[in-house]
Amino acid sequence: MHHDKPFTIAGHTFTSRLIIGTGKYPSHEVMKACHEASGAEMVTVAVRRLDLKAPKEQSLLSFIDTTRFKLLPNTAGCYNADDAVRTCHLAAELGLSTWVKLEVLGDEKTLFPDVEETVKAARRLVKDGFVVLPYTSDDVIIAKKLEDAGCAVVMPLAAPIGSGLGVRNPHNIRLILEAVKVPVIVDAGVGTASDAAIAMELGCDGILMNTAIAGAREPVRMARAMKLAVEAGRDAFLAGRIPMKAYASASSPMHGLVHQ
Amino acid sequence: MQVVINGEPREIADGVTITALLTTLGIDLRRVAVELNEQVVPKARHPETALAPNDRLEIVTFVGGG
Numbered sequence: 001m002h003h004d005k006p007f008t009i010a011g012h013t014f015t016s017r018l019i020i021g022t023g024k025y026p027s028h029e030v031m032k033a034c035h036e037a038s039g040a041e042m043v044t045v046a047v048r049r050l051d052l053k054a055p056k057e058q059s060l061l062s063f064i065d066t067t068r069f070k071l072l073p074n075t076a077g078c079y080n081a082d083d084a085v086r087t088c089h090l091a092a093e094l095g096l097s098t099w100v101k102l103e104v105l106g107d108e109k110t111l112f113p114d115v116e117e118t119v120k121a122a123r124r125l126v127k128d129g130f131v132v133l134p135y136t137s138d139d140v141i142i143a144k145k146l147e148d149a150g151c152a153v154v155m156p157l158a159a160p161i162g163s164g165l166g167v168r169n170p171h172n173i174r175l176i177l178e179a180v181k182v183p184v185i186v187d188a189g190v191g192t193a194s195d196a197a198i199a200m201e202l203g204c205d206g207i208l209m210n211t212a213i214a215g216a217r218e219p220v221r222m223a224r225a226m227k228l229a230v231e232a233g234r235d236a237f238l239a240g241r242i243p244m245k246a247y248a249s250a251s252s253p254m255h256g257l258v259h260q
Numbered sequence: 261m262q263v264v265i266n267g268e269p270r271e272i273a274d275g276v277t278i279t280a281l282l283t284t285l286g287i288d289l290r291r292v293a294v295e296l297n298e299q300v301v302p303k304a305r306h307p308e309t310a311l312a313p314n315d316r317l318e319i320v321t322f323v324g325g326g
Binding site: 086188 | 265268295298303320325
């Protein structure tokens with residue numbers, strides 16, 4: 001069996017192809033258990049104003065072992081390039097790292113990316129020395145522009161953020177996989193383990209998810225299911241599926257039957 | 261003098277530094293980043309950066325997100 005090629009982003013190699021979030025868990029303790037169960041090595045975080053009325057409230061980072069999990073700050077909630085770039089500079093000061101998940105939203109209802117602003121922000125951030133992982137639409141032209149801008153990966157959505165609708169655009173994801181050389185990470189839309197497997201079977205390099213785990217009835221069990229699904233999907237992709245046929249093809253020999 | 265911290269106007273003593281302000285507010289200096297008038301102020305410069313009237317400060321931290 002051939003070994004898989006390593007999952008490398010900007011020179012950093014990960015064993016796990018799953019990246020997960022830190023939002024919407026029932027508690028910090030459940031989040032921590034999910035991080036463990038998922039096998040992920042990178043987790044996303046958001047940058048927000050400190051609550052000045054409760055400055056001593058237990059910090060998110062006391063539940064994340066940053067020697068084991070790489071932090072990936074996001075720009076969620078930003079609707080233009082200026083706000084996103086500003087948030088990235090704050091994130092770099094907070095996390096002492098230049099890795100960012102760039103997310104410039106266009107609309108509150110769909111949370112689809114504003115790709116024009118995303119490309120603009122990506123160009124500025126790359127120039128400022130950031131390692132940029134952009135959330136984007138499933139548009140192959142925009143994916144190419146983000147790669148050309150110097151992004152470390154491209155992260156097309158599979159369906160709207162938090163929708164759990166699964167991989168609604170396998171053809172478009174395939175086109176992106178063909179068109180870019182940087183890793184392709186499906187970001188958003190996964191609802192359950194089979195969705196993650198489908199994305200990996202398409203040949204995606206990784207998956208980023210939050211709600212599918214945090215919102216499950218048993219988040220820790222779902223975190224484990226996602227770990228297994230990502231591994232299974234990757235193996236199935238590498239193994240190569242059989243072609244689909246219109247009619248049956250017997251698995252048992254047709255000769256040597258006792259009634260012959 | 262008045263400054264604006266995280267969008268809220270506040271009265272603080274004249275000439276207070278960022279470090280002194282954070283300490284007064286009971287904030288753990290290690291877990292925040294500070295922006296003064298939309299420019300990040302690196303931690304190393306907090307002790308020497310004095311605030312002026314009408315300065316706008318953002319004090320941010322990491323929270324859960326996807």
